[in-house]
Amino acid sequence: MASLSGLCSSSPSLKPKIPITTTKPLGSIRRESVTFPARLSSRSPSLVQTQSVARDISAHLSSANDGVLKKVQRGLETDPRELWKRYVDWLYQHKELGLYLDVSRIGFSEDFVAEMEPRFQEAFKAMDELEKGAIANPDEGRMVGHYWLRNAELAPTSFLRKQIEKTLDAVCNFADEVISGKIKPPTSPEGRFTSILSIGIGGSALGPQFVAEALAPDNPPLKIRFIDNTDPGGIDHQIAQLGPELASTLVIVISKSGGTPETRNGLLEVQKAFREAGLDFAKQGVAITQENSLLDNTARIEGWLGRFPMFDWVGGRTSEMSAVGLLPAALQGIDIREMLAGASLMDEANRTTVLRNNPAALLALCWYWASDGVGSKDMVVLPYKDSLLLFSRYLQQLVMESLGKEFDLDGNRVNQGLTVYGNKGSTDQHAYIQQLRDGVHNFFVTFIEVLRDRPPGHDWELEPGVTCGDYLFGMLQGTRSALYANNRESITVTVQEVTPRSVGALVSLYERAVGIYASLVNINAYHQPGVEAGKKAAGEVLALQKRVLQVLNEASCKEPVEPLTIDEVAERCHAPKDIEMIYKIIAHMAANDRALIAEGSCGSPRSIKVFLGECNVELLYA
Numbered sequence: 001m002a003s004l005s006g007l008c009s010s011s012p013s014l015k016p017k018i019p020i021t022t023t024k025p026l027g028s029i030r031r032e033s034v035t036f037p038a039r040l041s042s043r044s045p046s047l048v049q050t051q052s053v054a055r056d057i058s059a060h061l062s063s064a065n066d067g068v069l070k071k072v073q074r075g076l077e078t079d080p081r082e083l084w085k086r087y088v089d090w091l092y093q094h095k096e097l098g099l100y101l102d103v104s105r106i107g108f109s110e111d112f113v114a115e116m117e118p119r120f121q122e123a124f125k126a127m128d129e130l131e132k133g134a135i136a137n138p139d140e141g142r143m144v145g146h147y148w149l150r151n152a153e154l155a156p157t158s159f160l161r162k163q164i165e166k167t168l169d170a171v172c173n174f175a176d177e178v179i180s181g182k183i184k185p186p187t188s189p190e191g192r193f194t195s196i197l198s199i200g201i202g203g204s205a206l207g208p209q210f211v212a213e214a215l216a217p218d219n220p221p222l223k224i225r226f227i228d229n230t231d232p233g234g235i236d237h238q239i240a241q242l243g244p245e246l247a248s249t250l251v252i253v254i255s256k257s258g259g260t261p262e263t264r265n266g267l268l269e270v271q272k273a274f275r276e277a278g279l280d281f282a283k284q285g286v287a288i289t290q291e292n293s294l295l296d297n298t299a300r301i302e303g304w305l306g307r308f309p310m311f312d313w314v315g316g317r318t319s320e321m322s323a324v325g326l327l328p329a330a331l332q333g334i335d336i337r338e339m340l341a342g343a344s345l346m347d348e349a350n351r352t353t354v355l356r357n358n359p360a361a362l363l364a365l366c367w368y369w370a371s372d373g374v375g376s377k378d379m380v381v382l383p384y385k386d387s388l389l390l391f392s393r394y395l396q397q398l399v400m401e402s403l404g405k406e407f408d409l410d411g412n413r414v415n416q417g418l419t420v421y422g423n424k425g426s427t428d429q430h431a432y433i434q435q436l437r438d439g440v441h442n443f444f445v446t447f448i449e450v451l452r453d454r455p456p457g458h459d460w461e462l463e464p465g466v467t468c469g470d471y472l473f474g475m476l477q478g479t480r481s482a483l484y485a486n487n488r489e490s491i492t493v494t495v496q497e498v499t500p501r502s503v504g505a506l507v508s509l510y511e512r513a514v515g516i517y518a519s520l521v522n523i524n525a526y527h528q529p530g531v532e533a534g535k536k537a538a539g540e541v542l543a544l545q546k547r548v549l550q551v552l553n554e555a556s557c558k559e560p561v562e563p564l565t566i567d568e569v570a571e572r573c574h575a576p577k578d579i580e581m582i583y584k585i586i587a588h589m590a591a592n593d594r595a596l597i598a599e600g601s602c603g604s605p606r607s608i609k610v611f612l613g614e615c616n617v618e619l620l621y622a
């Protein structure tokens with residue numbers, strides 16, 4: 001049996017991006033940054049505008065009488081007294097939450113803020129309408145109600161309000177009964193559930209993963225693991241790590257649609273592991289999904305231990321405060337009512353229509369300024385706290401799935417977006433901060449600072465007057481200063497501690513910032529049509545694989561067996577255009593012991609002849 005894997009490699013495109021902000025040294029470290037009133041004056045920057053902006057930048061810069069470009073922004077401030085003044089003038093503080101937002105190291109001017117003001121007022125109106133139950137996702141004809149989850153009073157109907165309250169009570173009761181051992185697995189020697197295996201992907205995994213990492217106690221009542229992919233190796237690893245503990249594992253299957261293939265595959269694999277261990281899956285399975293979805297129906301028919309609703313008006317990436325995030329969190333002993341309280345307090349703060357008092361709007365302002373309202377710079381998120389490691393990954397989906405859109409609400413092609421990446425400080429200081437400081441200037445940073453290093457009474461000085469946490473603090477401040485000194489902008493979000501309340505507030509802050517920013521650039525933040533293209537294409541690959549197998553089987557059932565070239569397989573599949581994909585399908589099957597025999601040189605695909613090791617009579621007549 002031959003393996004054809006590892007044959008193909010591709011070289012990345014080296015084409016440079018056209019810059020849309022130009023940096024010109026002015027005196028010492030001053031930046032002359034150019035923004036484009038064409039975008040400021042229209043609600044919807046079209047791609048045509050964006051491209052012409054990029055193309056014509058030098059013409060704009062050199063043309064003093066240009067009718068379009070009127071505004072030249074001042075560069076970044078460097079005078080320490082002026083910087084201190086800017087810091088104090090713009091510092092946002094939420095007293096009750098102990099949360100600060102420092103936007104002083106983003107170089108927007110008062111003029112820019114004034115020009116943006118009308119668009120912010122429109123965005124505030126849009127958010128207000130959204131909270132009142134407007135169809136904020138026009139493509140899918142849906143309301144967008146994640147804000148109601150932490151304040152059910154806001155829900156536009158009493159029916160929705162009761163649904164939210166009922167679900168929260170059900171989550172709390174179920175978690176209490178599992179933790180107390182009232183609800184227990186049928187055969188475990190421990191007599192109670194000890195672990196959670198959460199199966200879900202995207203918005204049905206990232207929030208719970210972030211919150212578990214941030215907030216789970218060192219010895220939680222139930223430890224959590226995740227299957228968030230259809231990678232057989234990853235699934236096997238999770239099941240192997242559980243070992244005999246499978247008997248005391250609560251399996252939570254999370255899928256809003258209830259039909260996501262990766263999640264379904266994870267479920268089928270775990271159910272197989274249960275069968276092989278002689279366990280009854282239904283007695284340990286819980287579903288979180290929309291009513292009457294495939295998953296919901298399966299769970300109901302099979303009599304699973306629990307079913308919790310996912311509402312049509314909550315999107316996956318904003319579902320952390322629904323049963324999706326709350327149930328796993330509560331089962332780990334995390335105070336979910338505190339999470340909700342933090343989110344609700346932050347929501348309240350973000351309802352003000354005074355831009356400088358509205359932290360989400362300030363973030364959106366910074367994003368717009370730093371990335372020219374077209375995503376020209378990436379957002380690097382750097383929490384200086386290990387427990388917030390997954391915040392950037394969580395934000396990646398929230399921001400990029402919401403803002404990465406081809407068309408605006410008026411149907412103009414805009415190809416909007418804002419790239420998010422990051423890991424944690426100071427770890428990243430020893431990885432890619434070198435490039436951030438000295439290399440390509442295509443980003444701005446968001447530092448997440450946590451003031452409290454350790455619980456009270458645990459700190460010690462590892463050298464006179466200096467603790468381990470002082471080093472972390474120093475690294476953050478040092479990196480912020482060093483980046484700024486080299487003209488790199490940054491935002492700093494500061495919280496006192498990583499608590500359920502502050503984590504709830506952070507989630508809420510970024511959800512609203514995304515909503516406001518989407519309004520500023522006139523896009524629908526609440527759908528994800530682009531993801532469907534990949535899903536459809538994956539389905540087509542699997543359908544083609546079935547045809548390839550059929551063709552190979554027919555040839556292999558002949559007497560004598562008829563080995564086929566890749567060209568012949570493509571022709572018999574009536575898919576000559578798909579020949580490359582057919583080659584890859586065959587290579588993948590050959591690498592996975594699929595009774596496929598390949599003869600010839602792997603390096604020259606045209607020389608290969610394939611046939612199956614045995615004829616499958618059932619498949620022949622299928």
Ligand SMILES: O=P(O)(O)OC[C@H]1O[C@](O)(CO)[C@@H](O)[C@@H]1O
Pocket residue numbers: 201202203204254255256257258259260263316317401528531
């Ligand atoms: O919860 P579901 O329906 O399984 O979807 C999972 C994820 O898939 C997407 O629909 C697309 O990737 C996300 O928006 C969503 O969070």
